[in-house]
Amino acid sequence: MPHEIRTVAIVGCGVIGMGWATLFLSQGLKVIVTDPAKGAREALERYLDQARPFFERHGDFEQLASNYEFVSDIVPRLVEADFVQENGPEHQEFKKVLMTTLDERTRPGVVIASSSSGLPSSAFIQQCKRDPSRILIGHPFNPPHLIPLVEVVPHPGTSEQSVSATMRFYQSLGKRPILVHHEVPGFISNRLQAAINNEAYSLISRGIVSAEDLDLAVTQGPGLRWALTGPVATNALGGGGGPDGFVRSIERLGPSIRAWEDDILEHRFDWSEEKLSTLQDKVKQWLGGIDWSNLVEERDSTLMQLLAAKSKTASM
Amino acid sequence: MPHEIRTVAIVGCGVIGMGWATLFLSQGLKVIVTDPAKGAREALERYLDQARPFFERHGDFEQLASNYEFVSDIVPRLVEADFVQENGPEHQEFKKVLMTTLDERTRPGVVIASSSSGLPSSAFIQQCKRDPSRILIGHPFNPPHLIPLVEVVPHPGTSEQSVSATMRFYQSLGKRPILVHHEVPGFISNRLQAAINNEAYSLISRGIVSAEDLDLAVTQGPGLRWALTGPVATNALGGGGGPDGFVRSIERLGPSIRAWEDDILEHRFDWSEEKLSTLQDKVKQWLGGIDWSNLVEERDSTLMQLLAAKSKTASM
Numbered sequence: 001m002p003h004e005i006r007t008v009a010i011v012g013c014g015v016i017g018m019g020w021a022t023l024f025l026s027q028g029l030k031v032i033v034t035d036p037a038k039g040a041r042e043a044l045e046r047y048l049d050q051a052r053p054f055f056e057r058h059g060d061f062e063q064l065a066s067n068y069e070f071v072s073d074i075v076p077r078l079v080e081a082d083f084v085q086e087n088g089p090e091h092q093e094f095k096k097v098l099m100t101t102l103d104e105r106t107r108p109g110v111v112i113a114s115s116s117s118g119l120p121s122s123a124f125i126q127q128c129k130r131d132p133s134r135i136l137i138g139h140p141f142n143p144p145h146l147i148p149l150v151e152v153v154p155h156p157g158t159s160e161q162s163v164s165a166t167m168r169f170y171q172s173l174g175k176r177p178i179l180v181h182h183e184v185p186g187f188i189s190n191r192l193q194a195a196i197n198n199e200a201y202s203l204i205s206r207g208i209v210s211a212e213d214l215d216l217a218v219t220q221g222p223g224l225r226w227a228l229t230g231p232v233a234t235n236a237l238g239g240g241g242g243p244d245g246f247v248r249s250i251e252r253l254g255p256s257i258r259a260w261e262d263d264i265l266e267h268r269f270d271w272s273e274e275k276l277s278t279l280q281d282k283v284k285q286w287l288g289g290i291d292w293s294n295l296v297e298e299r300d301s302t303l304m305q306l307l308a309a310k311s312k313t314a315s316m
Numbered sequence: 317m318p319h320e321i322r323t324v325a326i327v328g329c330g331v332i333g334m335g336w337a338t339l340f341l342s343q344g345l346k347v348i349v350t351d352p353a354k355g356a357r358e359a360l361e362r363y364l365d366q367a368r369p370f371f372e373r374h375g376d377f378e379q380l381a382s383n384y385e386f387v388s389d390i391v392p393r394l395v396e397a398d399f400v401q402e403n404g405p406e407h408q409e410f411k412k413v414l415m416t417t418l419d420e421r422t423r424p425g426v427v428i429a430s431s432s433s434g435l436p437s438s439a440f441i442q443q444c445k446r447d448p449s450r451i452l453i454g455h456p457f458n459p460p461h462l463i464p465l466v467e468v469v470p471h472p473g474t475s476e477q478s479v480s481a482t483m484r485f486y487q488s489l490g491k492r493p494i495l496v497h498h499e500v501p502g503f504i505s506n507r508l509q510a511a512i513n514n515e516a517y518s519l520i521s522r523g524i525v526s527a528e529d530l531d532l533a534v535t536q537g538p539g540l541r542w543a544l545t546g547p548v549a550t551n552a553l554g555g556g557g558g559p560d561g562f563v564r565s566i567e568r569l570g571p572s573i574r575a576w577e578d579d580i581l582e583h584r585f586d587w588s589e590e591k592l593s594t595l596q597d598k599v600k601q602w603l604g605g606i607d608w609s610n611l612v613e614e615r616d617s618t619l620m621q622l623l624a625a626k627s628k629t630a631s632m
Binding site for chain 2: 141182208215216223244245263276292
């Protein structure tokens with residue numbers, strides 16, 4: 001991908017596609033976008049409008065946010081794309097057909113990144129006849145224009161050139177791409193989330209803690225640290241910091257942790273109908289009493305302040 | 317505990333005890349503190365001094381931070397305490413003996429809270445002859461004066477009155493106590509941390525992702541959300557929000573998540589010497605190249621900005 005990226009094709013414009021569009025547009029890129037769902041065009045207009053404060057941090061809202069074309073058939077326009085971000089439904093058969101078309105109709109060397117959140121690309125490139133070596137996963141987190149993480153996951157045949165061009169492109173947009181060396185189901189972050197969620201569901205359904213207090217056990221405790229230092233650095237700091245802090249922490253706490261792990265494993269949430277129904281009842285008791293009207297707005301505004309505070313440091 | 321809490325005894329003054337002392341003093345309480353370790357008194361002086369910006373947010377540093385007595389033998393002074401916060405080593409036999417003394421020498425009804433991070437109090441109250449019903453766990457997170465979470469864990473014989481008095485006391489200090497209904501090893505947050513850490517160690521030692529990228533997968537992604545919304549609310553928002561958002565999210569993603577969980581389980585980090593050594597090597601490669609000089613300072617300063625931003629919202 002030796003060419004400069006000026007035009008991005010967004011194929012599939014639900015919540016994730018709209019966030020990508022916001023990000024690309026805010027960086028001055030041209031976007032060609034499509035989605036067959038009824039009302040998708042209007043939903044994108046509303047989304048961009050609500051993201052006005054975000055655009056204004058990057059330049060003139062009217063100029064940046066209008067630099068897109070919503071088209072009903074993107075196939076004849078794919079030749080204009082310098083990069084493709086695909087956000088279709090997470091169904092293997094659907095993606096197989098879609099990828100074949102994208103591969104057929106884009107120019108040679110143009111990277112095709114799929115936002116797939118857990119399905120690796122080797123599951124849907126079998127029918128691509130031209131050049132599947134430029135296909136990979138670029139999995140964002142919602143909302144994609146605010147959360148920096150993108151998981152870049154090549155399949156075994158993805159070229160190194162495509163990987164490095166994609167990493168550079170995402171970095172140039174202010175994102176923090178990470179490289180997943182081998183395809184694993186769920187990639188990295190969704191596996192970590194699944195691990196913590198399973199224990200959360202277990203503790204709530206067993207009646208050890210209320211759903212509200214379980215959430216507080218994260219947002220008022222380790223969640224505050226995880227926004228700043230990840231599992232490895234947090235452990236290292238717990239062991240006094242420095243290159244040997246991690247080893248010290250593991251040696252000191254390892255035996256306790258292994259005992260906790262055994263107990264966690266014994267009581268894993270098994271997804272049985274009975275457990276699931278208990279979990280959902282307990283969660284509903286709490287969520288039914290929450291004021292949802294300002295939650296998303298407050299989260300996004302606090303998130304922007306958090307990201308601004310982090311951007312002032314060298315290490316976060 | 318119908319009396320007002322004005323004087324707190326801190327038994328054991330390592331990192332956790334010093335943080336508790338900082339919190340209690342900043343709230344205008346009198347503290348009587350002891351620790352047999354050499355240099356403990358001087359370490360406390362330094363700690364309080366470094367926490368000057370924290371004290372200044374609550375009042376006059378000189379006045380607040382000097383309101384303590386460091387004593388070599390706290391036993392004859394226990395009668396003055398309105399609340400005891402115990403932070404001794406996490407050894408069952410040691411705590412058994414210590415608890416017997418604390419129970420013997422404090423006034424009736426005074427709550428004795430242990431900072432134990434995973435050992436439930438029923439493991440060390442057997443020899444208490446006076447009133448073990450006022451003993452419970454009050455497990456903080458480091459640093460205790462900054463991180464709001466405290467896990468309050470009664471044993472089966474702890475009185476409801478002691479539990480509610482403890483919850484009210486911690487709340488009055490600006491902390492966010494949660495109630496753990498039944499004793500489980502590791503309580504809540506350490507179990508959640510153990511769950512995510514096991515998968516982190518597995519992914520790193522398997523070579524799926526570097527230690528640095530693993531941490532970024534949290535700090536640039538879900539960790540940002542977990543500082544604001546916990547696992548339950550995050551799932552609910554992922555399902556469109558509202559009381560039914562959680563159920564919708566589970567119904568939509570459940571099958572994928574279960575497949576990821578099966579794969580996680582198959583590849584669990586087993587703590588074998590081989591795996592442990594691979595993990596430590598890979599972690600050291602990264603941590604050896606980090607600039608540690610400003611990391612703790614930057615973390616604490618960013619943490620204070622994050623907490624300030626959260627405190628301006630109704631829901632975070």
